[in-house]
Amino acid sequence: MADSSTEPKDLSTAILIRVDQSGQGDFKKIQDAIDAVPSNNSDLYYIWVKPGTYREKIVVPVDKPYITLSGTKASNTIITRSEAGEIYDSPTLSILAADFVGRYLTIQNAYEGSGKAVALRVSGDKAAIYSCRILSRQDTVLDDAGRHYFKNCYIEGSVDFICGNAASLFEKCHLHSLAERTGWVTAQHRASPVENTGYTFLGCKITGIGTTLLGRPWGAYSRVIFALSYLSSAIQPEGWNDWAYFTKRLHCKSDRTAFYGEYKCYGPGADRSKRVAWSRGLSKEEATPFLSKGMIGGGGWLRISPIHFKKRPVVATTLQADM
Incomplete structure (x- = not known):
């Protein structure tokens, strides 16, 4: 659970990261965009996923709160994978962090057999999922904790x-x-x-x-x-x-x-x-x-969507050079 000292000061403004398979965004893969969010961040991050079918197994780790993962329409923004196994291992999308928002996505485990095949695992506190299609056969939503x-x-x-x-x-x-x-x-x-x-x-x-x-x-x-x-x-x-x-x-x-x-x-x-x-x-x-x-307790943590966006900070790199 996020420390209150790291809670965003401005809930109307988010740092925007664009995911686009065509190469017109910041990243081509959703997991790469999540990995770019700093640990224990104190800003809202809004990952905007452009339409497409993303064949990925995705994890939002526990140390990355305050992420919104959003498509434009669930019908054309699809995260899919085909995997069976134990319920904690098979999810297509696993949310382990607190204060997560998911919007306008299809989240699918396309496994056709008779085993456990989770599409969405939600194990972080204070998660809100809006207008999503969540598809599988057995244990589709592991609404865990x-x-x-x-x-x-x-x-x-x-x-x-x-x-x-x-x-x-x-x-x-x-x-x-x-x-x-x-x-x-x-x-x-x-x-x-x-x-x-x-x-x-x-x-x-x-x-x-x-x-x-x-x-x-x-x-x-x-x-x-x-x-x-x-x-x-x-x-x-x-x-x-x-x-x-x-x-x-x-x-x-x-x-x-x-x-x-x-x-x-x-x-x-x-x-x-x-x-x-x-x-x-x-x-x-x-x-x-x-x-x-x-x-x-939703009155204390459900939040409106941000209305202002800013660019992702440039990460400074150390140049190795002889002085």
């Missing part, structure tokens, strides 16, 4: 395709299941009742090509809320599932400790008459704490 905000995003997958232990608000997002039979939208990883983590889906749309469940518990105290969201007929009547294999390993009964709630959802998949008994239809009072950016 920290406070996060997703808005107007399209997220596609089939198995646990939003997973991890962050505290995240997904607002006006479209979640689409590729599962032909049974899939799971979420696998939230909250492991104890004292952890202030969980996922809220507010004003979202959930669709699918087959049938899917809203979630299953990766951790014993898994917490997920769907509120004011459209649930299509892809949602199975029972809605949620107790992950028996995992809870057996934990020696617990997650159906007694998980918090799975729904509030004023609508559509053919929102009928709660056949829901598992341990899920909850929330009252207004119960739902209210989860219905605003306050659940992620």
Whole structure:
């Protein structure tokens, strides 16, 4: 997490770095632009990615906060890779730094097999993702740790395709299941009742090509809320599932400790008459704490886009010469 002493003084101005495969920018590769940001920087950096397909595995390291990575349109600014493996190793884009903003990008793991293939890993605190398309099949978004905000995003997958232990608000997002039979939208990883983590889906749309469940518990105290969201007929009547294999390993009964709630959802998949008994239809009072950016402390860190830009400082080099 960034030291407060290094926080930018001027949030309206950013240092601009342009990425353009044609050679008309500062760099041709996104990772090279990220590498050019100084460690523990005290300025906002805005990396503007020109349209193109960037076949890269990208990491924003923990010592490089305050980066914005932005395309112009998600449909034509694509970061893609095909890799399966463990969830922490396979991501196409890994965000480890705090105070990251992602905008107007397609982030894809194009692996076609049945293994774990993460498109986006978010492990830094205070990350905001706007109008992005995030595509894979299994564990698409590893929403790992920290406070996060997703808005107007399209997220596609089939198995646990939003997973991890962050505290995240997904607002006006479209979640689409590729599962032909049974899939799971979420696998939230909250492991104890004292952890202030969980996922809220507010004003979202959930669709699918087959049938899917809203979630299953990766951790014993898994917490997920769907509120004011459209649930299509892809949602199975029972809605949620107790992950028996995992809870057996934990020696617990997650159906007694998980918090799975729904509030004023609508559509053919929102009928709660056949829901598992341990899920909850929330009252207004119960739902209210989860219905605003306050659940992620967003009022203190979500920031507007910069309106002024300046050139990247020239890095001085030492000339080796005989005097």
